[in-house]
Structure formats: C-alpha cells, structure tokens
Amino acid sequence: MKETNAENNPAGCPASPAELSRRKFFARLSVAAGGIGALMVALPVAGFILAPFFERHKEVWRSVGKMDSFKIGTTTAVQYEDASPLPWAGVTARSAAWLRRVDADTFIAFSINCTHLGCPVRWLAEADLFMCPCHGGVYYNDGTVAAGPPPAPLPRYQVRVLNGDVQILTAQIPISSK
Amino acid sequence: MDDRTGLPKMIGKTARHLVPPDAKWWYVFGTATLCAFMVQVISGVALAFAYIPSAGEAYTTLHFISDQAPFGHFLRGLHYYGASAMVLMVGLHMAQVFLFGAYKFPRELNWATGVLLLGFTLVMGFTGQLLRWDQNAVWSVVVGAEQAARVPLIGQWLAHFILGGDTVGGATLTRFFAIHVFIMPAFIFAFVGLHLWLVLRHGVSEPPKPGKLVDPKTYRAEYQQMLEKTGKPFWPDAAWRDTIFCTGLIVFVVALAFFSGAPPLDKPPDPSVVAASPRPDWYLLWYFGVLALLPHGTEKYFMVFGPLLAGIILIALPFVSNRGERSPRRRPWAVVAVIMTVLMIVTLWVAGAKSPWSPNFNAPPLSASVVGATNGPVMLGAELFHDKGCLNCHLIGKDGGRRGPDLTDVADRLSKNEMILKIANGAVNMPAYAGNLTPSKMDALVAFLQTRKRNGHDR
Numbered sequence: 001m002k003e004t005n006a007e008n009n010p011a012g013c014p015a016s017p018a019e020l021s022r023r024k025f026f027a028r029l030s031v032a033a034g035g036i037g038a039l040m041v042a043l044p045v046a047g048f049i050l051a052p053f054f055e056r057h058k059e060v061w062r063s064v065g066k067m068d069s070f071k072i073g074t075t076t077a078v079q080y081e082d083a084s085p086l087p088w089a090g091v092t093a094r095s096a097a098w099l100r101r102v103d104a105d106t107f108i109a110f111s112i113n114c115t116h117l118g119c120p121v122r123w124l125a126e127a128d129l130f131m132c133p134c135h136g137g138v139y140y141n142d143g144t145v146a147a148g149p150p151p152a153p154l155p156r157y158q159v160r161v162l163n164g165d166v167q168i169l170t171a172q173i174p175i176s177s178k
Numbered sequence: 179m180d181d182r183t184g185l186p187k188m189i190g191k192t193a194r195h196l197v198p199p200d201a202k203w204w205y206v207f208g209t210a211t212l213c214a215f216m217v218q219v220i221s222g223v224a225l226a227f228a229y230i231p232s233a234g235e236a237y238t239t240l241h242f243i244s245d246q247a248p249f250g251h252f253l254r255g256l257h258y259y260g261a262s263a264m265v266l267m268v269g270l271h272m273a274q275v276f277l278f279g280a281y282k283f284p285r286e287l288n289w290a291t292g293v294l295l296l297g298f299t300l301v302m303g304f305t306g307q308l309l310r311w312d313q314n315a316v317w318s319v320v321v322g323a324e325q326a327a328r329v330p331l332i333g334q335w336l337a338h339f340i341l342g343g344d345t346v347g348g349a350t351l352t353r354f355f356a357i358h359v360f361i362m363p364a365f366i367f368a369f370v371g372l373h374l375w376l377v378l379r380h381g382v383s384e385p386p387k388p389g390k391l392v393d394p395k396t397y398r399a400e401y402q403q404m405l406e407k408t409g410k411p412f413w414p415d416a417a418w419r420d421t422i423f424c425t426g427l428i429v430f431v432v433a434l435a436f437f438s439g440a441p442p443l444d445k446p447p448d449p450s451v452v453a454a455s456p457r458p459d460w461y462l463l464w465y466f467g468v469l470a471l472l473p474h475g476t477e478k479y480f481m482v483f484g485p486l487l488a489g490i491i492l493i494a495l496p497f498v499s500n501r502g503e504r505s506p507r508r509r510p511w512a513v514v515a516v517i518m519t520v521l522m523i524v525t526l527w528v529a530g531a532k533s534p535w536s537p538n539f540n541a542p543p544l545s546a547s548v549v550g551a552t553n554g555p556v557m558l559g560a561e562l563f564h565d566k567g568c569l570n571c572h573l574i575g576k577d578g579g580r581r582g583p584d585l586t587d588v589a590d591r592l593s594k595n596e597m598i599l600k601i602a603n604g605a606v607n608m609p610a611y612a613g614n615l616t617p618s619k620m621d622a623l624v625a626f627l628q629t630r631k632r633n634g635h636d637r
Contacts (some may be wrong), residue, residue, distance in 0.1 A: 002470055048503065053335065057344040077265045079450040086348025090234020092316065096450035112452055117477070118324020120317065120452045123530035127567035133455040134321075135470050135535050136571060136581040138609045146479050146609030173320065174327045174337060178384060 004036050036123055058083045061160065061167040064109075070101040070166065074142060075123045078109075084172040097157055098130070099124055100141065109157040110143050114152040118174065130154065195411030197416050198384035204278070205382065207271035208429050209420035217431060219300075219363065221257040229309070231355035233348045236311035237446050244440045249298065254440030259431045261303055265461045267427070268299050273516050277531035279504030280383035285395045286496035288376045291369050293492045298366050305358035307459045311351055312444035317456035319346055319354075320449065325469075328478040346449050381405065382412075386504035389491040394501060445455070455536065464523045469529030508586035548575055550629060559626025562619055566611065574630065582608060589631045597624050 015023070015084035037140040057095045080149045084091030098110040098121075110130070119134035131144060138147040143154035157170035180186045193439060226246055228240045262539040272292065275281055281289035308315045319340060326336035342349035344345035409418060441459075445451065458466050472480055506513050541564070546552050563569055569579035592600065598620060604610030615623065 052343050052349060053338055055343075077263045077450075077452055082345050082347055086233070088232045089348035090232070090237075091446055091448040092233040092350070092451075094448055094450035095345060096452055113320065113324055118321040118458060119453050122452055124567045124570075126565040129567055129609055131537055131567060131570060133536055133541075134537060136537050136607065138567075138577075140609065145608050147604060151475060170344075171340070173337070173346075174324045 014140075045113070056129065057172050058086075059170050060167055061162070063162075063165040063167050064097070064099060065166055067161055067164050067166050072101050072103055075125070075127070077123070078166075078168070080168055080170070095170070095173075096120075098154075099159070099168075106141070107159040107160075107166055109159045111155040111157065111174070113155075113174055115145075115152040115154065116148070117144060118156040121154065190192040191379065192415070193380060193413035194411035195381075196405040197382045197412045199408050199410045199415075200385050201382050201416060203415070203419055203423075204274055204385070206420050206423040207267050207274055208377075208422055210265040211264060211271050213427060214260055214267055214431070215366065215370070217428065218257065218264060220365075221253050221260060222359070224253055224526035225257060226359065228560070231352050231359075233311070233351045233447070235272055236309070236351055237443070240310065240312070240443055241252055242442065251439045252435050255435030255438060256431065256538075259434045259440050261625055262461065263427060263431050264299060266302060267543075269297050272296060273520075275517060277506045277512060278383065278386050279392070279506075279509065279512070280386075280498040280506060281500075282392045282502075283397055283500045284380050285376070285383060288373065288380065289496045290493050291373045291376065293489065295366065295373060296492075297489065298362055298369065301359060302362050302366070303459065303461050305354050305362065307352045307462075307474070309358055310441065310443065311447050313447055313451065313454050314444040314456055316449050317454050319350055320456060321456050325477070325481055328483050330478070337510075341402055350620040382416075386506070388505040388507045389504075390505075391503055392501045398605050430599070453539075457533075460527070460531075462531035464526035467526035467533075469535065469536045471529065484582060501563065532580075534580035536579070537567075537581050538572060540580050541569045544569070544574060544577060548577065549626070555622040555625040556629055557626075558619075559622040562615075562623045566614065568623075568624075571608070583629055585627065587632045589628050592627075594624055594628060597627055 060083045062080035064080050070076060076099050077096055079094055081098050082089070082093050082095055096112050098112060100108045100110065102108060111125045111130055113136045114132040115136065116122050116132065116137045119132050121130040121132045121137070121139065123130055128141050130141075130143070132138070132148070132150070137145070137150040139150070139154050140146045143156065145151075145153060155174070157171055159169050160169075225243065227241050228250070230236055240254075243254055244249070247253075254357055275289065275292070304318075308319060323337040323340040323346075326340055327333040329336055338344070341352040342346075348412075384401070384404060445454075457463070468484075469477055469481070503509055543564040544560045546557075549557055549559045551560070562573070568585075569578040571579045573580060573584040573586060575586050588597070600608075600611040601615070601620065601623065602610060611620075
C-alpha cells in the first residue's frame with residue numbers, strides 16, 4: 001500500500017511531522033496485528049480442510065470370497081470394504097469389482113467404472129460383454145474395448161489367492177491406468 | 179428510533195430511490211430470483227433441523243423427512259421446486275438484462291457479479307442434488323470424480339478433491355454439506371449484497387430506445403436528468419409489480435410442492451450396487467447431453483475449458499462492448515444469441531431426457547407376435563438377439579434400445595452376407611461377435627434378421 005501525505009493528513013486535521021509518523025506507525029501496527037490474528041486462525045483451518053489431499057492412501061488386501069466359489073470362465077460382481085472407511089461411512093464404505101476367473105490359477109479383477117465417464121459397467125453373462133448404461137461403451141470379457149466411446153480398457157485391481165481366499169488390493173478411484 | 183439508529187430514514191430513502199417510470203414487468207426477474215433464494219434459505223434451514231450429513235445416516239433421515247416428519251414431504255418438495263424456480267429466474271433475469279443492453283456502461287460490474295451469482299446458483303444445484311444422498315447422488319459424485327480425473331495434469335488431484343479421499347465414503351458428504359450449506363450461501367449473500375449495492379449506485383437501467391446510444395461521457399448526466407424529470411419512487415410505484423410477481427412465484431412453487439411433493443429417493447447410496455444409471459436433475463440434464471454428444475476424446479478438454487470459456491466470455495462481455503446501441507431491435511445478433519442459447523439448451527435437454535445413447539437394459543425378450551415364429555432358427559435367432567445384448571442397443575419395432583441403428587426393416591437394407599460380416603466384425607460403436615457366436619448360432623441370428631422386412635412377413 002502506498003501511503004501519501006493526503007491519506008495521513010485528512011482535511012481539517014493539521015498534523016506535525018511527528019504526528020504523521022505516529023499515524024503511519026499505528027496504521028502499520030494495525031495491519032500487522034490483524035494479519036497475524038487472521039493467519040493464526042486461517043492456517044489451522046486451511047490445514048484441516050486440505051489435509052485429505054496430502055494424506056497418503058493406504059492399500060490393503062480384502063478377501064472377496066473362497067476361490068472355489070468362482071467357476072472358471074465366469075465373471076462375478078464382488079463386494080469389499082474400502083481401505084480405511086470412516087466410522088460413519090455406512091454403506092458408502094463398500095466397493096465393488098468384477099472378478100473373472102480365467103483358469104484354475106488366474107483371476108482378473110476389473111474396475112466397475114467405465115473409462116469413458118466413470119459410469120458403472122454391467123456384465124452381460126450371455127453376451128459375454130461388459131456394457132455401460134450411460135453411453136453404450138462395451139468391453140469384451142478381458143476388459144478390452146469392444147465398442148463405443150471408452151478410450152481405454154477397463155482398469156484392473158491387483159488380485160491374489162491366499163489360503164484359498166481370493167483377495168483384491170484396494171485402490172483409489174479412479175484407478176490410474178498403469 | 180430514527181435518531182438513535184438512523185435506520186428508518188436510511189431504509190426509507192433506499193426504498194424510495196427514483197427509478198425510470200417505464201421499468202415495468204420486464205424488471206421483475208431479479209427480485210424473483212432473490213425471492214426464490216429466500217425460499218431456499220428458509221426451507222433449507224428447516225431441512226437442516228432433521229437432516230444428518232453423515233454418509234451412513236443421511237439416507238435414513240431423508241426417508242424420515244419424506245415419510246414421517248410433519249410437512250417434511252412438502253418441505254423437501256419446496257426446496258426442490260424452489261431451486262428449480264431460482265435457476266429459471268436467474269436465466270430469465272440474465273436474458274432480459276442482455277437483451278435490454280442493461281449490462282453496458284456504467285453497469286459492467288452489475289453484470290459481472292451477476293455472472294458469478296449464476297455460477298454459484300449452479301454449484302448450489304449440483305451440490306444440493308448430492309445431499310439427496312441416494313444411489314444417484316453417489317454415482318453422480320463418482321462419475322464427476324472419474325471425469326475430473328481425465329483432465330490433463332491436475333486430474334487425479336481434482337478427483338481426490340471431489341471425493342474427499344481415495345473413494346466415495348464418510349468424508350465425501352460432509353464436505354459437500356459444508357459447501358452447500360455454509361460456503362456457497364455465504365458467497366451468495368455477499369455477492370447479492372454487492373449486486374444490489376451496484377443497482378442502487380448506478381440506478382435501474384431505463385428501457386432502451388432504438389437509436390439512443392450509450393455514451394460513457396454523457397450517460398450519467400442524462401440518466402440523472404431523466405430521473406429528476408420523470409423518475410418514480412421504487413417503493414411503492416415500481417415495487418408492487420415485484421411483490422405481485424414474487425407472490426405468484428411463491429404460490430406456484432408452494433402448490434407444486436404441495437401437490438407433487440419431494441423428488442423421489444433412489445436406492446440406498448451403496449457404491450457396490452452396480453445396477454445404476456446416474457442422471458443429473460433437470461437443470462443440469464442438458465449438460466449431461468453435451469457430455470454424451472461430444473466427439474469421442476474431446477470430453478476431457480471440454481469439461482475444463484468449456485465452462486471456463488463460457489464464464490470468461492460472459493464476464494468479459496460488458497468490458498468488450500459497453501457503449502452504443504442498447505435496444506434489441508438494433509442488436510439482432512443479441513436476439514439471435516439468446517434464441518440460439520435457449521434452443522440449444524432445450525434441444526440438449528430433450529436429448530438428455532430421452533438419452534438415446536444409453537443402452538436399454540430392461541428390454542424384455544421379443545414376443546412371438548413380433549418374432550413371427552415359435553420354433554426353428556428364426557425363433558432361436560430372436561432369443562439370441564435378446565440374450566447376446568443386441569436388443570440393448572437396437573430397435574425391433576417398438577422394443578429395444580436406440581444406441582445403434584433401428585433393425586426393424588434391416589433385411590430391406592442388408593443381404594445375408596453383409597449381415598454376417600457386420601455381426602462378426604463389429605463397428606466403431608458395435609462389438610465384434612466373431613468369437614462370441616458359434617456358426618450355427620450366427621446362422622440362426624441372421625435367419626431371424628432376414629425376416630425383418632417392411633413387408634413380406636407376419637407381424
């Protein structure tokens with residue numbers, strides 16, 4: 001802020017040079033004090049609100065069913081709980097994936113989100129296709145694009161089999177295509 | 179009272195400020211917007227008495243408000259129709275100000291603050307729809323985050339911001355609640371105050387006369403002269419029209435809320451339930467249409483730069499053109515722009531409501547009367563047409579989806595071999611079925627399609 005003599009010396013208020021410098025000092029003091037007060041409040045508030053963006057996301061393995069319950073060549077919707085749900089999340093703590101058993105040892109877990117605009121794709125077992133309800137994106141059973149606007153295949157979660165349990169590694173959505 | 183507070187004098191002076199005598203029914207939409215906003219504040223505060231902004235409990239409280247709380251069904255309806263009224267009135271107000279050239283000198287900032295208020299109103303609409311925390315809301319957030327994530331460079335960060343974390347969950351709703359209930363209303367109050375202050379400072383614009391040009395050098399003096407000669411006090415000479423129109427608007431909104439009640443709740447907000455078809459509320463349905471109809475691959479740029487560009491153009495308008503002709507009769511392009519915008523939004527809105535680009539997952543198997551056979555390859559082919567998902571995207575008569583071409587009369591267009599080629603190889607918008615159909619099934623499917631002629635088979 002540029003201070004001019006006119007601002008510091010309103011009409012009808014004669015001031016000596018000493019008074020003028022006092023006035024300048026008070027103005028600066030007030031701005032500085034107010035700024036310190038505002039910062040003291042604003043910094044923790046900003047930290048509180050922005051904290052979620054700097055939190056490192058945990059990834060955990062979640063069991064989605066016994067290995068034997070998935071038939072070879074089928075694709076099934078599986079549900080699991082998010083990595084670290086808040087206590088009040090309720091049903092929103094749940095996530096889903098499409099799990100395909102390719103052969104005895106191989107499982108693929110597809111994201112349910114269409115790569116076009118993120119709508120939940122559905123599996124049409126008879127047609128052997130994933131189809132998106134929003135804009136007609138279609139994927140083959142291996143997740144590659146069969147038709148429509150999707151720019152990329154369905155993203156995949158990591159899957160492993162541990163002690164007969166099929167487990168999915170949770171990931172943030174949208175899964176960045178790796 | 180006046181001596182101690184100074185308020186009665188100040189309010190009286192403000193209420194009776196002079197306005198142009200011929201500012202009549204065209205000038206009510208701004209007040210009507212404010213009026214709809216007040217309905218929103220009051221009904222919103224009331225709803226907050228019962229609504230719990232918790233991802234796990236909001237849905238239960240919404241059912242409580244709609245089904246059990248006295249007047250709850252009405253209040254949710256009021257908040258919904260009030261929002262609709264506000265969006266409509268903002269649009270009308272903006273169109274009127276634009277057509278009358280009222281954004282020109284010296285009212286450039288009136289317009290700019292108004293554009294910001296339009297943006298705030300749309301944000302309120304979107305966040306408000308999300309507070310109706312059902313399946314549709316959850317998927318709207320997820321779809322919003324997935325779209326945002328495709329934005330170059332800052333995508334993942336944006337998605338994280340929208341979800342309030344790695345996935346939709348406990349933090350998502352509380353953040354949207356704070357934005358919808360505290361932050362945005364605070365902005366709206368502040369900018370409405372500024373907007374009204376500017377209206378008082380520059381005066382209500384006089385209705386334009388063709389040939390009377392705005393010249394920044396002389397405008398203020400001429401306007402002042404006109405007010406002194408013919409101006410009327412705003413209260414009550416002009417205000418009665420605002421009051422009547424606002425009352426009518428409130429009666430209309432209350433009647434709608436009373437007779438049609440709250441917008442229905444979708445299924446619970448469980449993101450693991452895959453059977454969902456997210457749709458925005460009507461005032462953003464046209465934008466849903468835009469995203470669906472954009473050429474493939476351009477949507478990621480459009481989603482950021484589209485709204486940004488629209489905002490910049492709108493705000494820049496009065497600074498680019500702040501003088502000259504105000505009358506719509508001498509500004510044919512302004513009239514064309516308004517008509518084109520309205521046509522565009524209505525067309526996109528109708529398209530969004532029909533959404534022919536969405537596959538039809540609910541098409542039942544074709545009936546025998548449509549198929550025209552109860553056994554043999556034709557019937558088998560008709561079954562395959564349903565089971566293989568063809569019917570999701572193609573019409574046969576009145577059944578099926580509209581994503582792909584109507585196949586009611588396909589045999590008139592394509593020979594048997596052409597059909598086989600098409601089915602086996604697919605197309606840009608159709609999967610290739612070569613690995614999906616055995617030769618005998620392909621034959622049956624084609625046998626069925628060969629019976630699809632305008633004439634020559636029984637219906």
